[in-house]
Amino acid sequence: MSVLLQQLANGVVQGALIALIALGYTMVYGIIQLINFAHGEVFMVASYGGLATFTLLPEDLQKSPAVALPLMFVGGIVVAVVVAVIMERFAYRPLRNAPRLAPLITALGVSVFLQEAVRVFYPNAKSNLPYPKVFPEGNLTLGPVNVSWTGVLLVGLSIGLAVILQTYINKSRMGRAMRATAQDPDTAKLMGVNPNRVIVLTFVFGAVLAGVAGIMYGGYLNNINIDMGFQTGIFAFTAAVLGGVGSIRGAVIGAFIIGLIKTVAGQYMPGGTQYDYVWIFVVLILVLVFRPQGLFGEPERVRA
């Protein structure tokens, strides 16, 4: 029993990380029907951005977590946002009216580009880099369950930001513009919405969340490498599909489902941890067979 509870807790933490990234996939898809495969790389770049910020800090500031940690968040998020905005402006916007396949391939290209750029230009990025120890040390112990404070912080941030995002999109004026653009960009334009602004803002939101995820990943796992974006990105993409691409709630719930399947199946299913990925994709396939639009997605509309 205590093992099950511990594995559930592990799954929630993993799910929280995936959720932060999955939101970026799902929002961009919701607005421009683009699977932004480079989004995992935005997350990776943010992690390196945070590390670079820390490295550039004067030594006395490095020793004070209360200053260094927020600055790392700022650094990581700024890098992520800049990369995402440049990416949108120069890689995706020129292809806005091209066949859907073109931006998709471009996204894959941007992904490889970012990964290689970090590998070549970031010092020592060819191998794993240790992350600075500015995160809260120690564990939260609740009976048999043990979760590091960084893990707790990660879950809190993930759920908190998802709720804020959902509220913003449902309640604010800009959120209404986003929903309008998602439904029909041309009509939205006639109603005075500037689709370019809305789309850039969507990318910025996604990048901010990926930035938070990037820093928390480093803090939670102590190491970063250039493959992390691809690995985690695949899970996030799967979470978005599982929950229904385009749905905020779906992405978050899908992410937690994936985290939980990974840890619980690793514990109890035959084959153990070696086969934990298998069960994730078995569930994905089953869901897509019976609900092709995902758990919370809307059936695909035919666009004029």
Add this chain to the structure above:
Amino acid sequence: MRKHSVKSAAIVGASLLVLAACGSNKTEGGGNTGGSCDTSKGTLTVGVVAPLSGNLSALGLGIKQSAELAVDEANKKCTVPGYKLTVSAQDDEANPAKGAQAATKLSTDPNVVGVVGTLNSSVAQTVQPILRDKKIPQVSPANTNPSLTRGNDFLTAPKRQFDNYFRVCTTDDLQGPYAANYLVEKAGKKNIAIITDGKTYGEGLAAELSKQVAKKGGKIVGSEKVGEKDTDFSGVISKIKALNPDAVYYGGEYPVAGPLSKQMASAGLNVPLMGGDGIFDPKFVELGGKEGDLATSVGAPTESLATAKAFVEAYKAKFGKEDYAAYGAFSYDAANAIIGGLAKTVEGGAWDDSKRDAMLTNVGAYSGSGATGEVKFDQYGDSTNKVLTVYSVTSGKWKDVQTGEFTG
């Protein structure tokens, strides 16, 4: 200013060479080593296949640079009369498919006389046959999987697999049991959990360890696998923790082992993590390896060997840092075995393709005193040097605690 003086030195050097060239009648291959050796017969190449990028690049670069050092010294000492030697290093990214490409590239170059590499046993499996078809000797500084030389039934029915393949390090059928003896007898860890990364090296090593643990009265309480690219091990750790092990043995390499050790500690599983030569690298500690973690590695500690002293000093003089990593001394010896075999092959003659059979025989018969001790191969191509060392992380550094041979 500095650039300028280098330039003028080069001009002076070049004019001297031109003058010298007037004296002799053949200068093919260029005498730009600066030495006084006869290189009239051209250039021959020693290939290197190792991970020069990616997570294991610290080990790979140590292999490459140590091979370069051996070749440099051979050029200075005119070890191979009539030829200038060069190194052609190919990146295998620790990936068997990339290793095959690298080996193919080297094997199509008629000047390649031998290859130092690979680091990973899994990569060796794809490289071996490609080089065999071209009769190119391969000397590995680091492959420890026993089946590479003696086949899958290496204990009961050993059979030579590749007549072009040799290695200067010992094998996991000794390394695994040696680690098991240390864990069970010296450290008193009876209940051992095993985690592997599913690759040839880690699986083989862990399997050999398990057998010996059982023999010595210990118990394998559980066995789990992690993906090579996994980063969050909380699931595996919780599963292992419930089994209450005294120690965790990891079959794999440091990019996973370091973070794994750190995550074990933060999940409250405070037992030592032990691994093989794949985790014996300073990066292991940097990435999260904790005090008291253990590793076995092949050979005696390089710093303590009298025969290694010259290597360490020469390496430092050439590269400025002592970053030869776990396999530098082995790579140096591997390259020297190839150079030694080559010197014997071309003695009094010239290199051509018909010499390749003789080259294989000569590398196999090579014997010398190298940076890791005596370098010699047995009938399977394995090293006769069976020394192993146990290291432990002490104040943030690997420190040797026991050196010896596995005796059962």
